[in-house]
Amino acid sequence: MSEMTLHPAPRWRDVLVEQVRIVGLSLRPVLLVVIVVLAAFTFLIARDLLSGGEGFDSSGMFPTPLISFLFPFAIWLHEKPFGSSFLWIFPVERRRLALAKVFAGFVWLALALALFTAWLLALGALAGVGPAGTIMRIPYIGTIATYLFGSALLLGLRHPLKWVFGTAGLLLLVGGVSQALEHSYGMNTLLGSSRLFFATERLHSAWGSLPGPGQWILGTFLSLGAGLAALLAAASRHRERRRR
Amino acid sequence: MLVNLDPQDARPLYLQIMDEVRRAVVVGTLRAEDPLPSVRELASELVVNPRTVSQAYQELEREGVIYVRRGQGTFVSPTVRRGAGERRSLAMAVAKRALLEARRNGVAVDELVSMIQKLAAKEDE
Amino acid sequence: MNGLPESFAVTTRGLSMRYGEQTALDGVDLRIPEGAVYVLIGANGAGKSTAMKVLLNLERPDAGRVEVFGLDTASHGPEVRAQAGYIPESHEHDYKWMTCGRLIRHAAVHYPAWDHAYAEQLVRVFGVHPERRIGTLSKGETRRVQFVLALAHRPPLLLLDEPTDGLDPMARNRALTQLAEHLADTPTTVLISTHHIHEVESLADHVGMLSAGRLVAQLSRDEMRRTVLRYRVEVPEGWQPPGELRIASTRRSPGGREVQWTLVGEERDVTARLHAAGATVREVTPLALEEAALAFLGEEETA
Numbered sequence: 001m002s003e004m005t006l007h008p009a010p011r012w013r014d015v016l017v018e019q020v021r022i023v024g025l026s027l028r029p030v031l032l033v034v035i036v037v038l039a040a041f042t043f044l045i046a047r048d049l050l051s052g053g054e055g056f057d058s059s060g061m062f063p064t065p066l067i068s069f070l071f072p073f074a075i076w077l078h079e080k081p082f083g084s085s086f087l088w089i090f091p092v093e094r095r096r097l098a099l100a101k102v103f104a105g106f107v108w109l110a111l112a113l114a115l116f117t118a119w120l121l122a123l124g125a126l127a128g129v130g131p132a133g134t135i136m137r138i139p140y141i142g143t144i145a146t147y148l149f150g151s152a153l154l155l156g157l158r159h160p161l162k163w164v165f166g167t168a169g170l171l172l173l174v175g176g177v178s179q180a181l182e183h184s185y186g187m188n189t190l191l192g193s194s195r196l197f198f199a200t201e202r203l204h205s206a207w208g209s210l211p212g213p214g215q216w217i218l219g220t221f222l223s224l225g226a227g228l229a230a231l232l233a234a235a236s237r238h239r240e241r242r243r244r
Numbered sequence: 245m246l247v248n249l250d251p252q253d254a255r256p257l258y259l260q261i262m263d264e265v266r267r268a269v270v271v272g273t274l275r276a277e278d279p280l281p282s283v284r285e286l287a288s289e290l291v292v293n294p295r296t297v298s299q300a301y302q303e304l305e306r307e308g309v310i311y312v313r314r315g316q317g318t319f320v321s322p323t324v325r326r327g328a329g330e331r332r333s334l335a336m337a338v339a340k341r342a343l344l345e346a347r348r349n350g351v352a353v354d355e356l357v358s359m360i361q362k363l364a365a366k367e368d369e
Numbered sequence: 370m371n372g373l374p375e376s377f378a379v380t381t382r383g384l385s386m387r388y389g390e391q392t393a394l395d396g397v398d399l400r401i402p403e404g405a406v407y408v409l410i411g412a413n414g415a416g417k418s419t420a421m422k423v424l425l426n427l428e429r430p431d432a433g434r435v436e437v438f439g440l441d442t443a444s445h446g447p448e449v450r451a452q453a454g455y456i457p458e459s460h461e462h463d464y465k466w467m468t469c470g471r472l473i474r475h476a477a478v479h480y481p482a483w484d485h486a487y488a489e490q491l492v493r494v495f496g497v498h499p500e501r502r503i504g505t506l507s508k509g510e511t512r513r514v515q516f517v518l519a520l521a522h523r524p525p526l527l528l529l530d531e532p533t534d535g536l537d538p539m540a541r542n543r544a545l546t547q548l549a550e551h552l553a554d555t556p557t558t559v560l561i562s563t564h565h566i567h568e569v570e571s572l573a574d575h576v577g578m579l580s581a582g583r584l585v586a587q588l589s590r591d592e593m594r595r596t597v598l599r600y601r602v603e604v605p606e607g608w609q610p611p612g613e614l615r616i617a618s619t620r621r622s623p624g625g626r627e628v629q630w631t632l633v634g635e636e637r638d639v640t641a642r643l644h645a646a647g648a649t650v651r652e653v654t655p656l657a658l659e660e661a662a663l664a665f666l667g668e669e670e671t672a
Contacts, residue, residue, distance in 0.1 A: 007481070007524065008481050009481075010480065010481055015478065022475060026466060078463055079463050084457070086464060089455055090479040091480070092479065240446040240447070241443070241446075249571055251657045252654065253655065255594075256591045256594065287553050290571060291542075291545045293552065293571070293573070295552075296574070348651060
């Protein structure tokens with residue numbers, strides 16, 4: 001016969017805002033490194049420009065997808081998705097809290113991309129390169145997609161590093177073996193895996209030479225869609241409700 | 245008022261607290277209108293469940309030993325008397341414990357009584 | 370006190386959980402009345418920590434139902450956790466890079482019932498330094514932060530897993546007195562597991578004993594004081610005890626003529642049975658909580 005009023009769970013909006021704050025706070029050391037690196041680059045490029053040089057290489061895309069793939073690792077460095085973590089004691093559903101953290105990371109990623117773009121545009125103005133040229137070289141969608149994949153990896157697999165290094169290691173190993181075979185015996189690679197290993201190069205250049213907006217939109221949907229799907233599937237591993 | 249609880253006492257804790265309060269009243273440590281420690285203070289001092297202290301205080305209030313002044317706390321009842329009745333019950337409690345000890349050690353009742361009188365006489369010397 | 374059925378803050382039915390070969394919980398039926406201070410006693414690995422984690426839906430049991438304040442934990446995990454303050458067994462803490470103050474503010478966001486003034490008071494009482502980083506704290510210092518986090522939102526349910534572990538004796542005393550004060554101010558149900566049983570001697574009013582995952586006994590402290598007693602008994606040579614006595618532990622003197630039993634039952638009943646069986650009861654003593662627990666858990670009593 002208790003007349004106890006139950007304590008309420010927190011408002012979703014408050015949880016989200018706090019996650020953005022916390023993720024930002026935890027990334028301060030990363031921000032410091034980035035500032036130092038950019039400052040160094042600015043110095044080098046400006047010096048090059050002033051002495052009549054070209055500044056930076058005008059072809060090729062910036063490798064932001066690789067960085068944004070590693071971004072989730074920095075965010076989740078201290079808060080383990082699997083096992084007992086302080087994070088999960090909060091009165092927030094586990095899957096939603098994980099997604100909130102990924103979202104918070106995305107907010108900072110978007111901010112970082114915007115700042116990077118601005119920085120590049122400023123440098124571009126100095127070098128006499130138009131804004132269109134600069135913006136075309138930043139793979140925004142690819143960056144976001146790899147962030148989603150990276151997050152999905154961390155949330156979905158207990159030992160993501162094992163998988164990442166394992167796969168890369170395996171590819172390297174097989175590539176190395178077949179290259180050695182090719183070299184010693186003149187045989188074409190048994191599995192064609194060295195080609196697999198270097199396929200990313202082709203993807204990169206293929207991406208850069210996409211014909212029209214239709215293809216671009218399709219590519220956007222596919223990569224973002226796949227990324228979101230992977231993320232949601234990974235997050236579902238942390239669902240709390242037990243199906244009866 | 246100092247309260248000591250004996251973990252090896254078979255009585256429930258709230259009874260022990262009640263008896264300690266009554267003892268203090270009979271002995272004179274607590275006089276009419278003296279304040280008692282709040283439930284919170286006593287629970288904290290003894291590291292006892294506050295509900296136990298509450299229970300003890302409620303029983304004492306029912307018996308008229310203490311009363312609550314709204315907003316000011318708990319006090320010893322003005323009508324409580326260190327009369328013969330209270331002293332008698334205290335004496336009975338002491339005697340009960342002595343008898344228990346005697347039985348455990350195989351000491352007969354008359355032996356116990358004469359020994360007590362002998363020792364008391366010695367102390368007076 | 371008045372014979373009405375109590376409402377239970379926590380009930381589990383047939384709670385079972387295994388970690389591979391190890392059985393952590395085996396058909397556990399916990400009944401924790403509202404407002405009780407329930408101490409869970411058992412050896413390491415007996416399942417105490419697992420039970421608490423299951424109550425919060427931090428672990429999913431293999432079988433059984435758990436209800437906290439009428440809510441099914443499995444389907445209402447977040448709501449249940451909103452009612453609970455938890456101190457985990459481990460001293461390892463996440464958010465090592467955060468300062469204590471920031472962590473406390475972080476927790477405050479997640480509990481709308483947070484009492485900010487009380488949190489500040491707790492920080493003072495427990496001697497927490499808000500500017501220190503979590504990663505630089507010692508075991509005891511981490512523990513103290515965990516106390517603040519658990520108590521500050523005045524939750525209706527406190528789950529304390531070895532709360533005084535890692536604290537020096539002064540800090541332990543401070544923590545327990547603060548807990549008693551907290552209980553006086555806030556109606557709370559407490560589930561506490563501890564190896565320092567004597568510390569909660571006067572605080573606990575209910576006891577549960579876990580052995581290898583099974584709940585071997587669950588009773589109120591008052592009932593325990595009344596029915597778990599040590600009998601010193603004189604027996605003739607070669608005497609065997611009557612079968613129906615519930616024996617918790619035994620000591621026999623070298624000559625075999627004096628036996629010390631810890632027996633469970635009403636004193637009058639037990640004494641009558643012993644006399645009927647030809648034994649003479651010399652002494653009956655009540656037991657401190659720790660001794661009674663040891664007797665139940667099958668350990669030989671140490672002198």
